[in-house]
Amino acid sequence: MIQKIKILNQEFQLHPLGGLFWEEKSLLLISDVHLGKVSHFRKFGAAVPRKAIHKNFLLLDKIVSDFQPFQICFLGDLFHSSLNKEWELFENWVAKTPAEILLVAGNHDIIAPEKFEKLKVSIFPELIIDSFLLTHHPEEREGCFTFCGHVHPSIKLKGFGKERIKLPCFFKSKSQMILPAFGQFTGTHSLDPKHSDEVFAIVEDSIIKV
Known part of the structure; x- marks a missing residue:
């Protein structure tokens, strides 16, 4: 179930796969996909099933199908490290995806920009659209509301008894998500939220404000 929120009089939808859709711009924001990480682990002997390599691409197909955005902006760490076998899968995914693809580079994005340019994927250190700052690392900047990633945020909840x-x-804080x-x-x-923060937890196929 998608959660709708309004920020600076703009409409956004939070998807349980972890993406955020900006309705007015038809822009899908996704952070920290870390493509290639499974292949990286397997290369060094980790017992990760081969089919896991395709999982991220199936999830990307799902969220793109749900929103059908004009643009997709990855907020950094699209790839986990250097080139490996998953680059070819990414090339195929880009070729079949009709949306324009943008990348705000993160600390893990070390693949040469020329490789992305050949796929017509534009790379930026950051983007400012209207009063919204799109970046990888959390940053609070005067006059802007920031969308970012990098942290891989989660929230700890307590249940009955000793359940955790x-x-x-x-x-979401006052000026950043x-x-x-x-x-x-x-x-x-x-992360430990302050009283003024808002937390939208992903619970299976739903978004729940906690």
Whole structure:
């Protein structure tokens, strides 16, 4: 179930796969996919199933199908490290995806820009659209509301008795929203919200404000 929110009089939809859709711009924001991470792990002997390599691309197909955006902007760490076998899968995915694709480079994005340019994927250090700053690392900048990633945010919740659960989340402060990591096998980092923060946890196929 998608959660709708309004920020600076603009409409956004939070998707349980971890992406955020800006309705007025038909722009889909996705952060921290870390393509190539599964192949990287397998190369060094980790027992990760081969079919996991295709999981991220299936999830990307799903969220693109749900929103059919004009543009897709990856907020950094699209790839986990250097070129590996998953680059070819990415080339095929770009070729069949009708949306314009943008990349705000993150600290893991070390693949040569020329490789992306050949696919007509534009790379930026950051983007400012209207009063919204799109960047990889969290940053609060005067006059802007920031959408970012990098942190892989999650929230710890307490149940009855001694039950504890950690859920990936969209973490919103007054001037910033940190998107959850979209990629599989990325891990999460627990954040402690202040009273003024808003947390939208991902619970299976739903977004729940906690």
